[in-house]
Amino acid sequence: MTQAPVNVTVTGAAGQIGYALLFRIASGQLLGADTPVKLRLLEIPQAVKAAEGTAMELDDGAFPLLAGIDIFDDPKQAFSGANIALLVGARPRSKGMERGDLLEANGGIFKPQGEAINAGAADDIKVLVVGNPANTNALIAQSHAPDVPAERFTAMTRLDHNRALAQLAKKLGVAVTDLKKVAIWGNHSATQYPSVQHAEVNGKNVAETINDQAWLADTFIPTVAKRGAAIIEARGLSSAASAASAAIDHVYTWVNGTPEGDWTSAGVVSDGSYGVPEGLISSFPVTAKDGKYEIVQGLEIDEFSRQRIDASVAELAEERDAVRKLGLI
């Protein structure tokens, strides 16, 4: 081991995503093969015993990079000293629900967690919100952490980004690594806009190469945007391993950077770029460098993209207004 352990707090540790996520963190995939980690697990009191069971299995993995595991049912303790916080713990939707239907049920979780992060997390804290509705939950947590730079609060749209890569790679008969500059804009919801306007396949424009606007508009976009519901329909449960994998990707990229000539997608606090109201946590194409996500600037936005981005951002503004009414921000 070449450095001191990084404290990683994971909420909802006894849940489905937690079970898929924790072993990958312990194996070094979140931060890299040279970085030891200490896990700080947060659960509700009824689920602490199950989290203890997962911790026993983590022990049994004898992971060389795993420097310790602590389990809490109090957010203040769980976030104390946290360098990375993965806010997963929240109720998932079931068949027939939209993610926005979870606002009231889950919104209440993120206020005390934001306060606890503000009170005790490490100065370099980075927060990823996975629990749905992820963008607005991130906004709630961020608004209760006034002493933490707002840019440290992010919401997960990397799963949508990965879904878009997978659909395009299949359609084009290429590897996902042949694709660059795909982007998810807006909300992690059915209104999201998976965009290929600037995307490239082996250096050529994706839309021109596919040459089938109807497929892009009527198949690709809804397939990606409604993939979460399709997984729930097929599995009877919401996505878990793919969500955990995307959370690993999001944090790994945040810490280690994006490759030259490419970007990824993340829900980050808007600075007003591309007409997205300042303060909303919206997905954008982003690069990462020196431990910071930055919105890609200067992209031309065509009319089709403009309408889709505006529709999803309007939904984010409605969610913000709804949580304001509920007294959550």
Ligand code: NAD
């Ligand atoms: P799950 O029900 O299996 O697990 C959730 C866990 O969170 C449970 O163990 C529960 O006890 C715990 N929990 C509830 N309230 C808590 C609190 N206040 N503090 C700490 N822990 C708490 O659900 P899951 O399948 O693991 O999904 C978790 C969340 O992630 C859901 O909201 C789901 O919709 C969301 N999700 C988001 C994405 C994304 O792309 N952003 C993808 C998949 C799932």
Ligand code: LMR
């Ligand atoms: C997903 O996209 O799979 C998750 O957000 C779960 C859901 O409710 O769709």
